[in-house]
Amino acid sequence: MVNSKLIGDYIAEQHSEVCAFIYDLDQLSAHIRTMTSRLPKQVDCYYAIKANSDSAILRALLPHVYGFEVASMGEIEKVRAISQNVPIAFGGPGKTITELTRALTLNVQLYHLESELQLARLNQLAKEQNQLVRCLLRVNPYFDLPSATLQMAGQATQFGIDERELLALLPRLGDYPNIQVEGLHFHCLSNNLDAVKHVTLVRHYLQTASTWAAQFGLTWTTVNIGGGIGVTYQGETEFDFPLYAEQLTLLCRDYPQLHLATECGRYISADCGVYLTEVTDIKLSHNEYFAVLRGGTHHFRLPSSWQHSHPFKIYPRETWHYPFTRPSVTDTAITLCGELCTPKDVLAKNVHVAQLKVADVIVFQKAGAYGWHISHHDFLSHPHPQRLYIKENQFMKNGDDHVAQ
Template sequence: MNPQRLYDYLHGRAQSGSADIQPVCAYVYDLAHLRRRADILRCSLPAQCQLFYAIKANSDEPVLKTLLNHTDGFEVASLGEIQRVRAVDSAVPIVFGGPGKSDIELEGALDQRIMLIHVESEHQLRRLDWIAQCRHEVADVLLRVNPAHVPQEATLHMGGQATQFGIEEAQIPDLLRLIQILPGVRLKGLHIHAISNNLDPDTHLALIAHYFDLAEAWQRHYGLKFDWLNVGGGIGVNYADPGSSFDWENFCAGLSALIAARQPEFRIVFECGRFLAADCGCYMSEVIDVKTTYGKHFAILRGGSHHFRLPVSWQHNHPFIILERESWPYPFPRPAVHDAPVTLCGELCTPKDILARDVRIKQLRAGDCVAFLLAGAYGWHISHHDFLSHLHPERVFLDNC
């Protein structure tokens, strides 16, 4: 995102505040930046790869419309998400993941012409086969593998250990045999998405190479030909140090070399959400009080984790900038903290409503605004919006095209 463009907009909003309106509270998304970022990421990938957007990160209609034709398709995890995509475009490719798919969702996936359904268990496979047979159809599927080994650490693990995601690697051979006798499903390849928020391109390449090993071994052993290997997303955003990002260009160069050396026949799909959308948005909240309690400074915001749950969920201090507002409408002193650590709190009646803790600042006053950066993904969309029935934030979509 263009920091100056973002700052100009937010500062203008902040300066427009007055005592007779609600305190500033808004999400702001830069759609032009999102479009450019998608184009850069997609164009850097080797020709054998495709970039899908995982809409769970941010499924707003303007975001989906922006990414239409700037990615190769969308990854969804519910029938509701399928319907959101189809409301934007009737034909864009969709792949359908998620550990719990009801019969209604599987029916809906077939109704909406989903390109690939990621199957996460034997029971899910048999239900899909039964539903497709009843409809006299054949569903194209990928088997989601929970690999026995994951060659690096990351913030979240969906594989390499016991989780609800995918099919244990040791069980895959039985399903490869089973799927060949089920008339309602057609195996098109594998889905292996084992980690989330990895920040190191070299270890991510090692992960992709391991996925290649698994796919190629099963192809040889069972005489199969996979069309697709979906390697998930899992590429991270450094909230602790926003200036230090995942080196996508270096990763893509390494991926090109890996593909040239291994020459897999299947196409490779990335389904990025956070990595694609995080820096297209920010969450802005006005400071409505500043106080000191037992020697610690607290700024109370108009907003909090009911709007922006990510910092609480991941237990980190979220990066922010302060937008100063000089107007002060009251006839009494303005609460402030200077050259000291401050904790940024929301308006909820819980001590866990913290967006950043003990962060040293030069100055913060009641009436100033705080803009939390990297809030374009997993911000509004994972939050408990109606807890305590506070007003929702304004949501603004900027596009200079």
């Protein structure tokens, strides 16, 4: 977890409204080292940078991951800004000719292709540049998937190649001589918390890939098993990663000819970040209490997007410098909402607090993934939060993205 002492010290030193993200790079580095040490050598671990693409985060992960999974030209450039050679896997359903051209220039090593048109575009560009380009074909299968917060496949979505269309395409891969199809990509769901079901799903991926390879006389070298490992926000049972890694090791022995790739984002970076925001008002409306925060979904959209009450802690502040009454509540339910002019700006709804006062600071936990990076930052043009980094148990003095004030 993020260094709680430094969080307390930071809050104590603030003399204006608190609003900040704090990312603990020490925690992040320790977590990724533990995670990758448990994975079998047959598995390459990519970090999906859509979860958090700050350069300080990427630099902290660089020594510990195989590569980075990206989904846009901008993300490719962020990775290349920290390393000219680290492997990049380029996914996303909307790759344009402009993006693919630039990706070839920036030495993107692997492409996750999501339609036959993407395959044709990349083949033409590779032909013009006299290149042989490596890729995986992303599958939208028809088999059932375990329950998860988001499902990107196994139903009608914009992701991947429909299984029936893929089976019609596989005999015609020779039509694209500048593309070296090395295998398949399965990223079907997000935030699955059941390690046993996740292993079962990976086994099905590998069985499916092997069956199709035999059916069409193809040689696969790689199967990307996606990410999708969940993070608990509501007190659920956490994903049992040691069990998952142990079972994955056994599974790899059954498919020694296949190299596996995984592309976790949330599971890698969620716990390294917190979002701090000060209570600016407390009010009673239609018999319900509301705390208005100096922040909201324009900084931290995840709770609203996933329709959950995000976990938090309260850092009380005892000092009150004003002559007027300080609003507070005791032993009651209250909704934590932001400063935006919309009733959807809610970070936690009807949550119990022992005590909460105006000027106290709410610290939302597990905010290191899909927080700032999926939010509509400039709606209503409120100030952006500070973004600070902890390294070697102190705030960075010369951070790559932002400098502690």
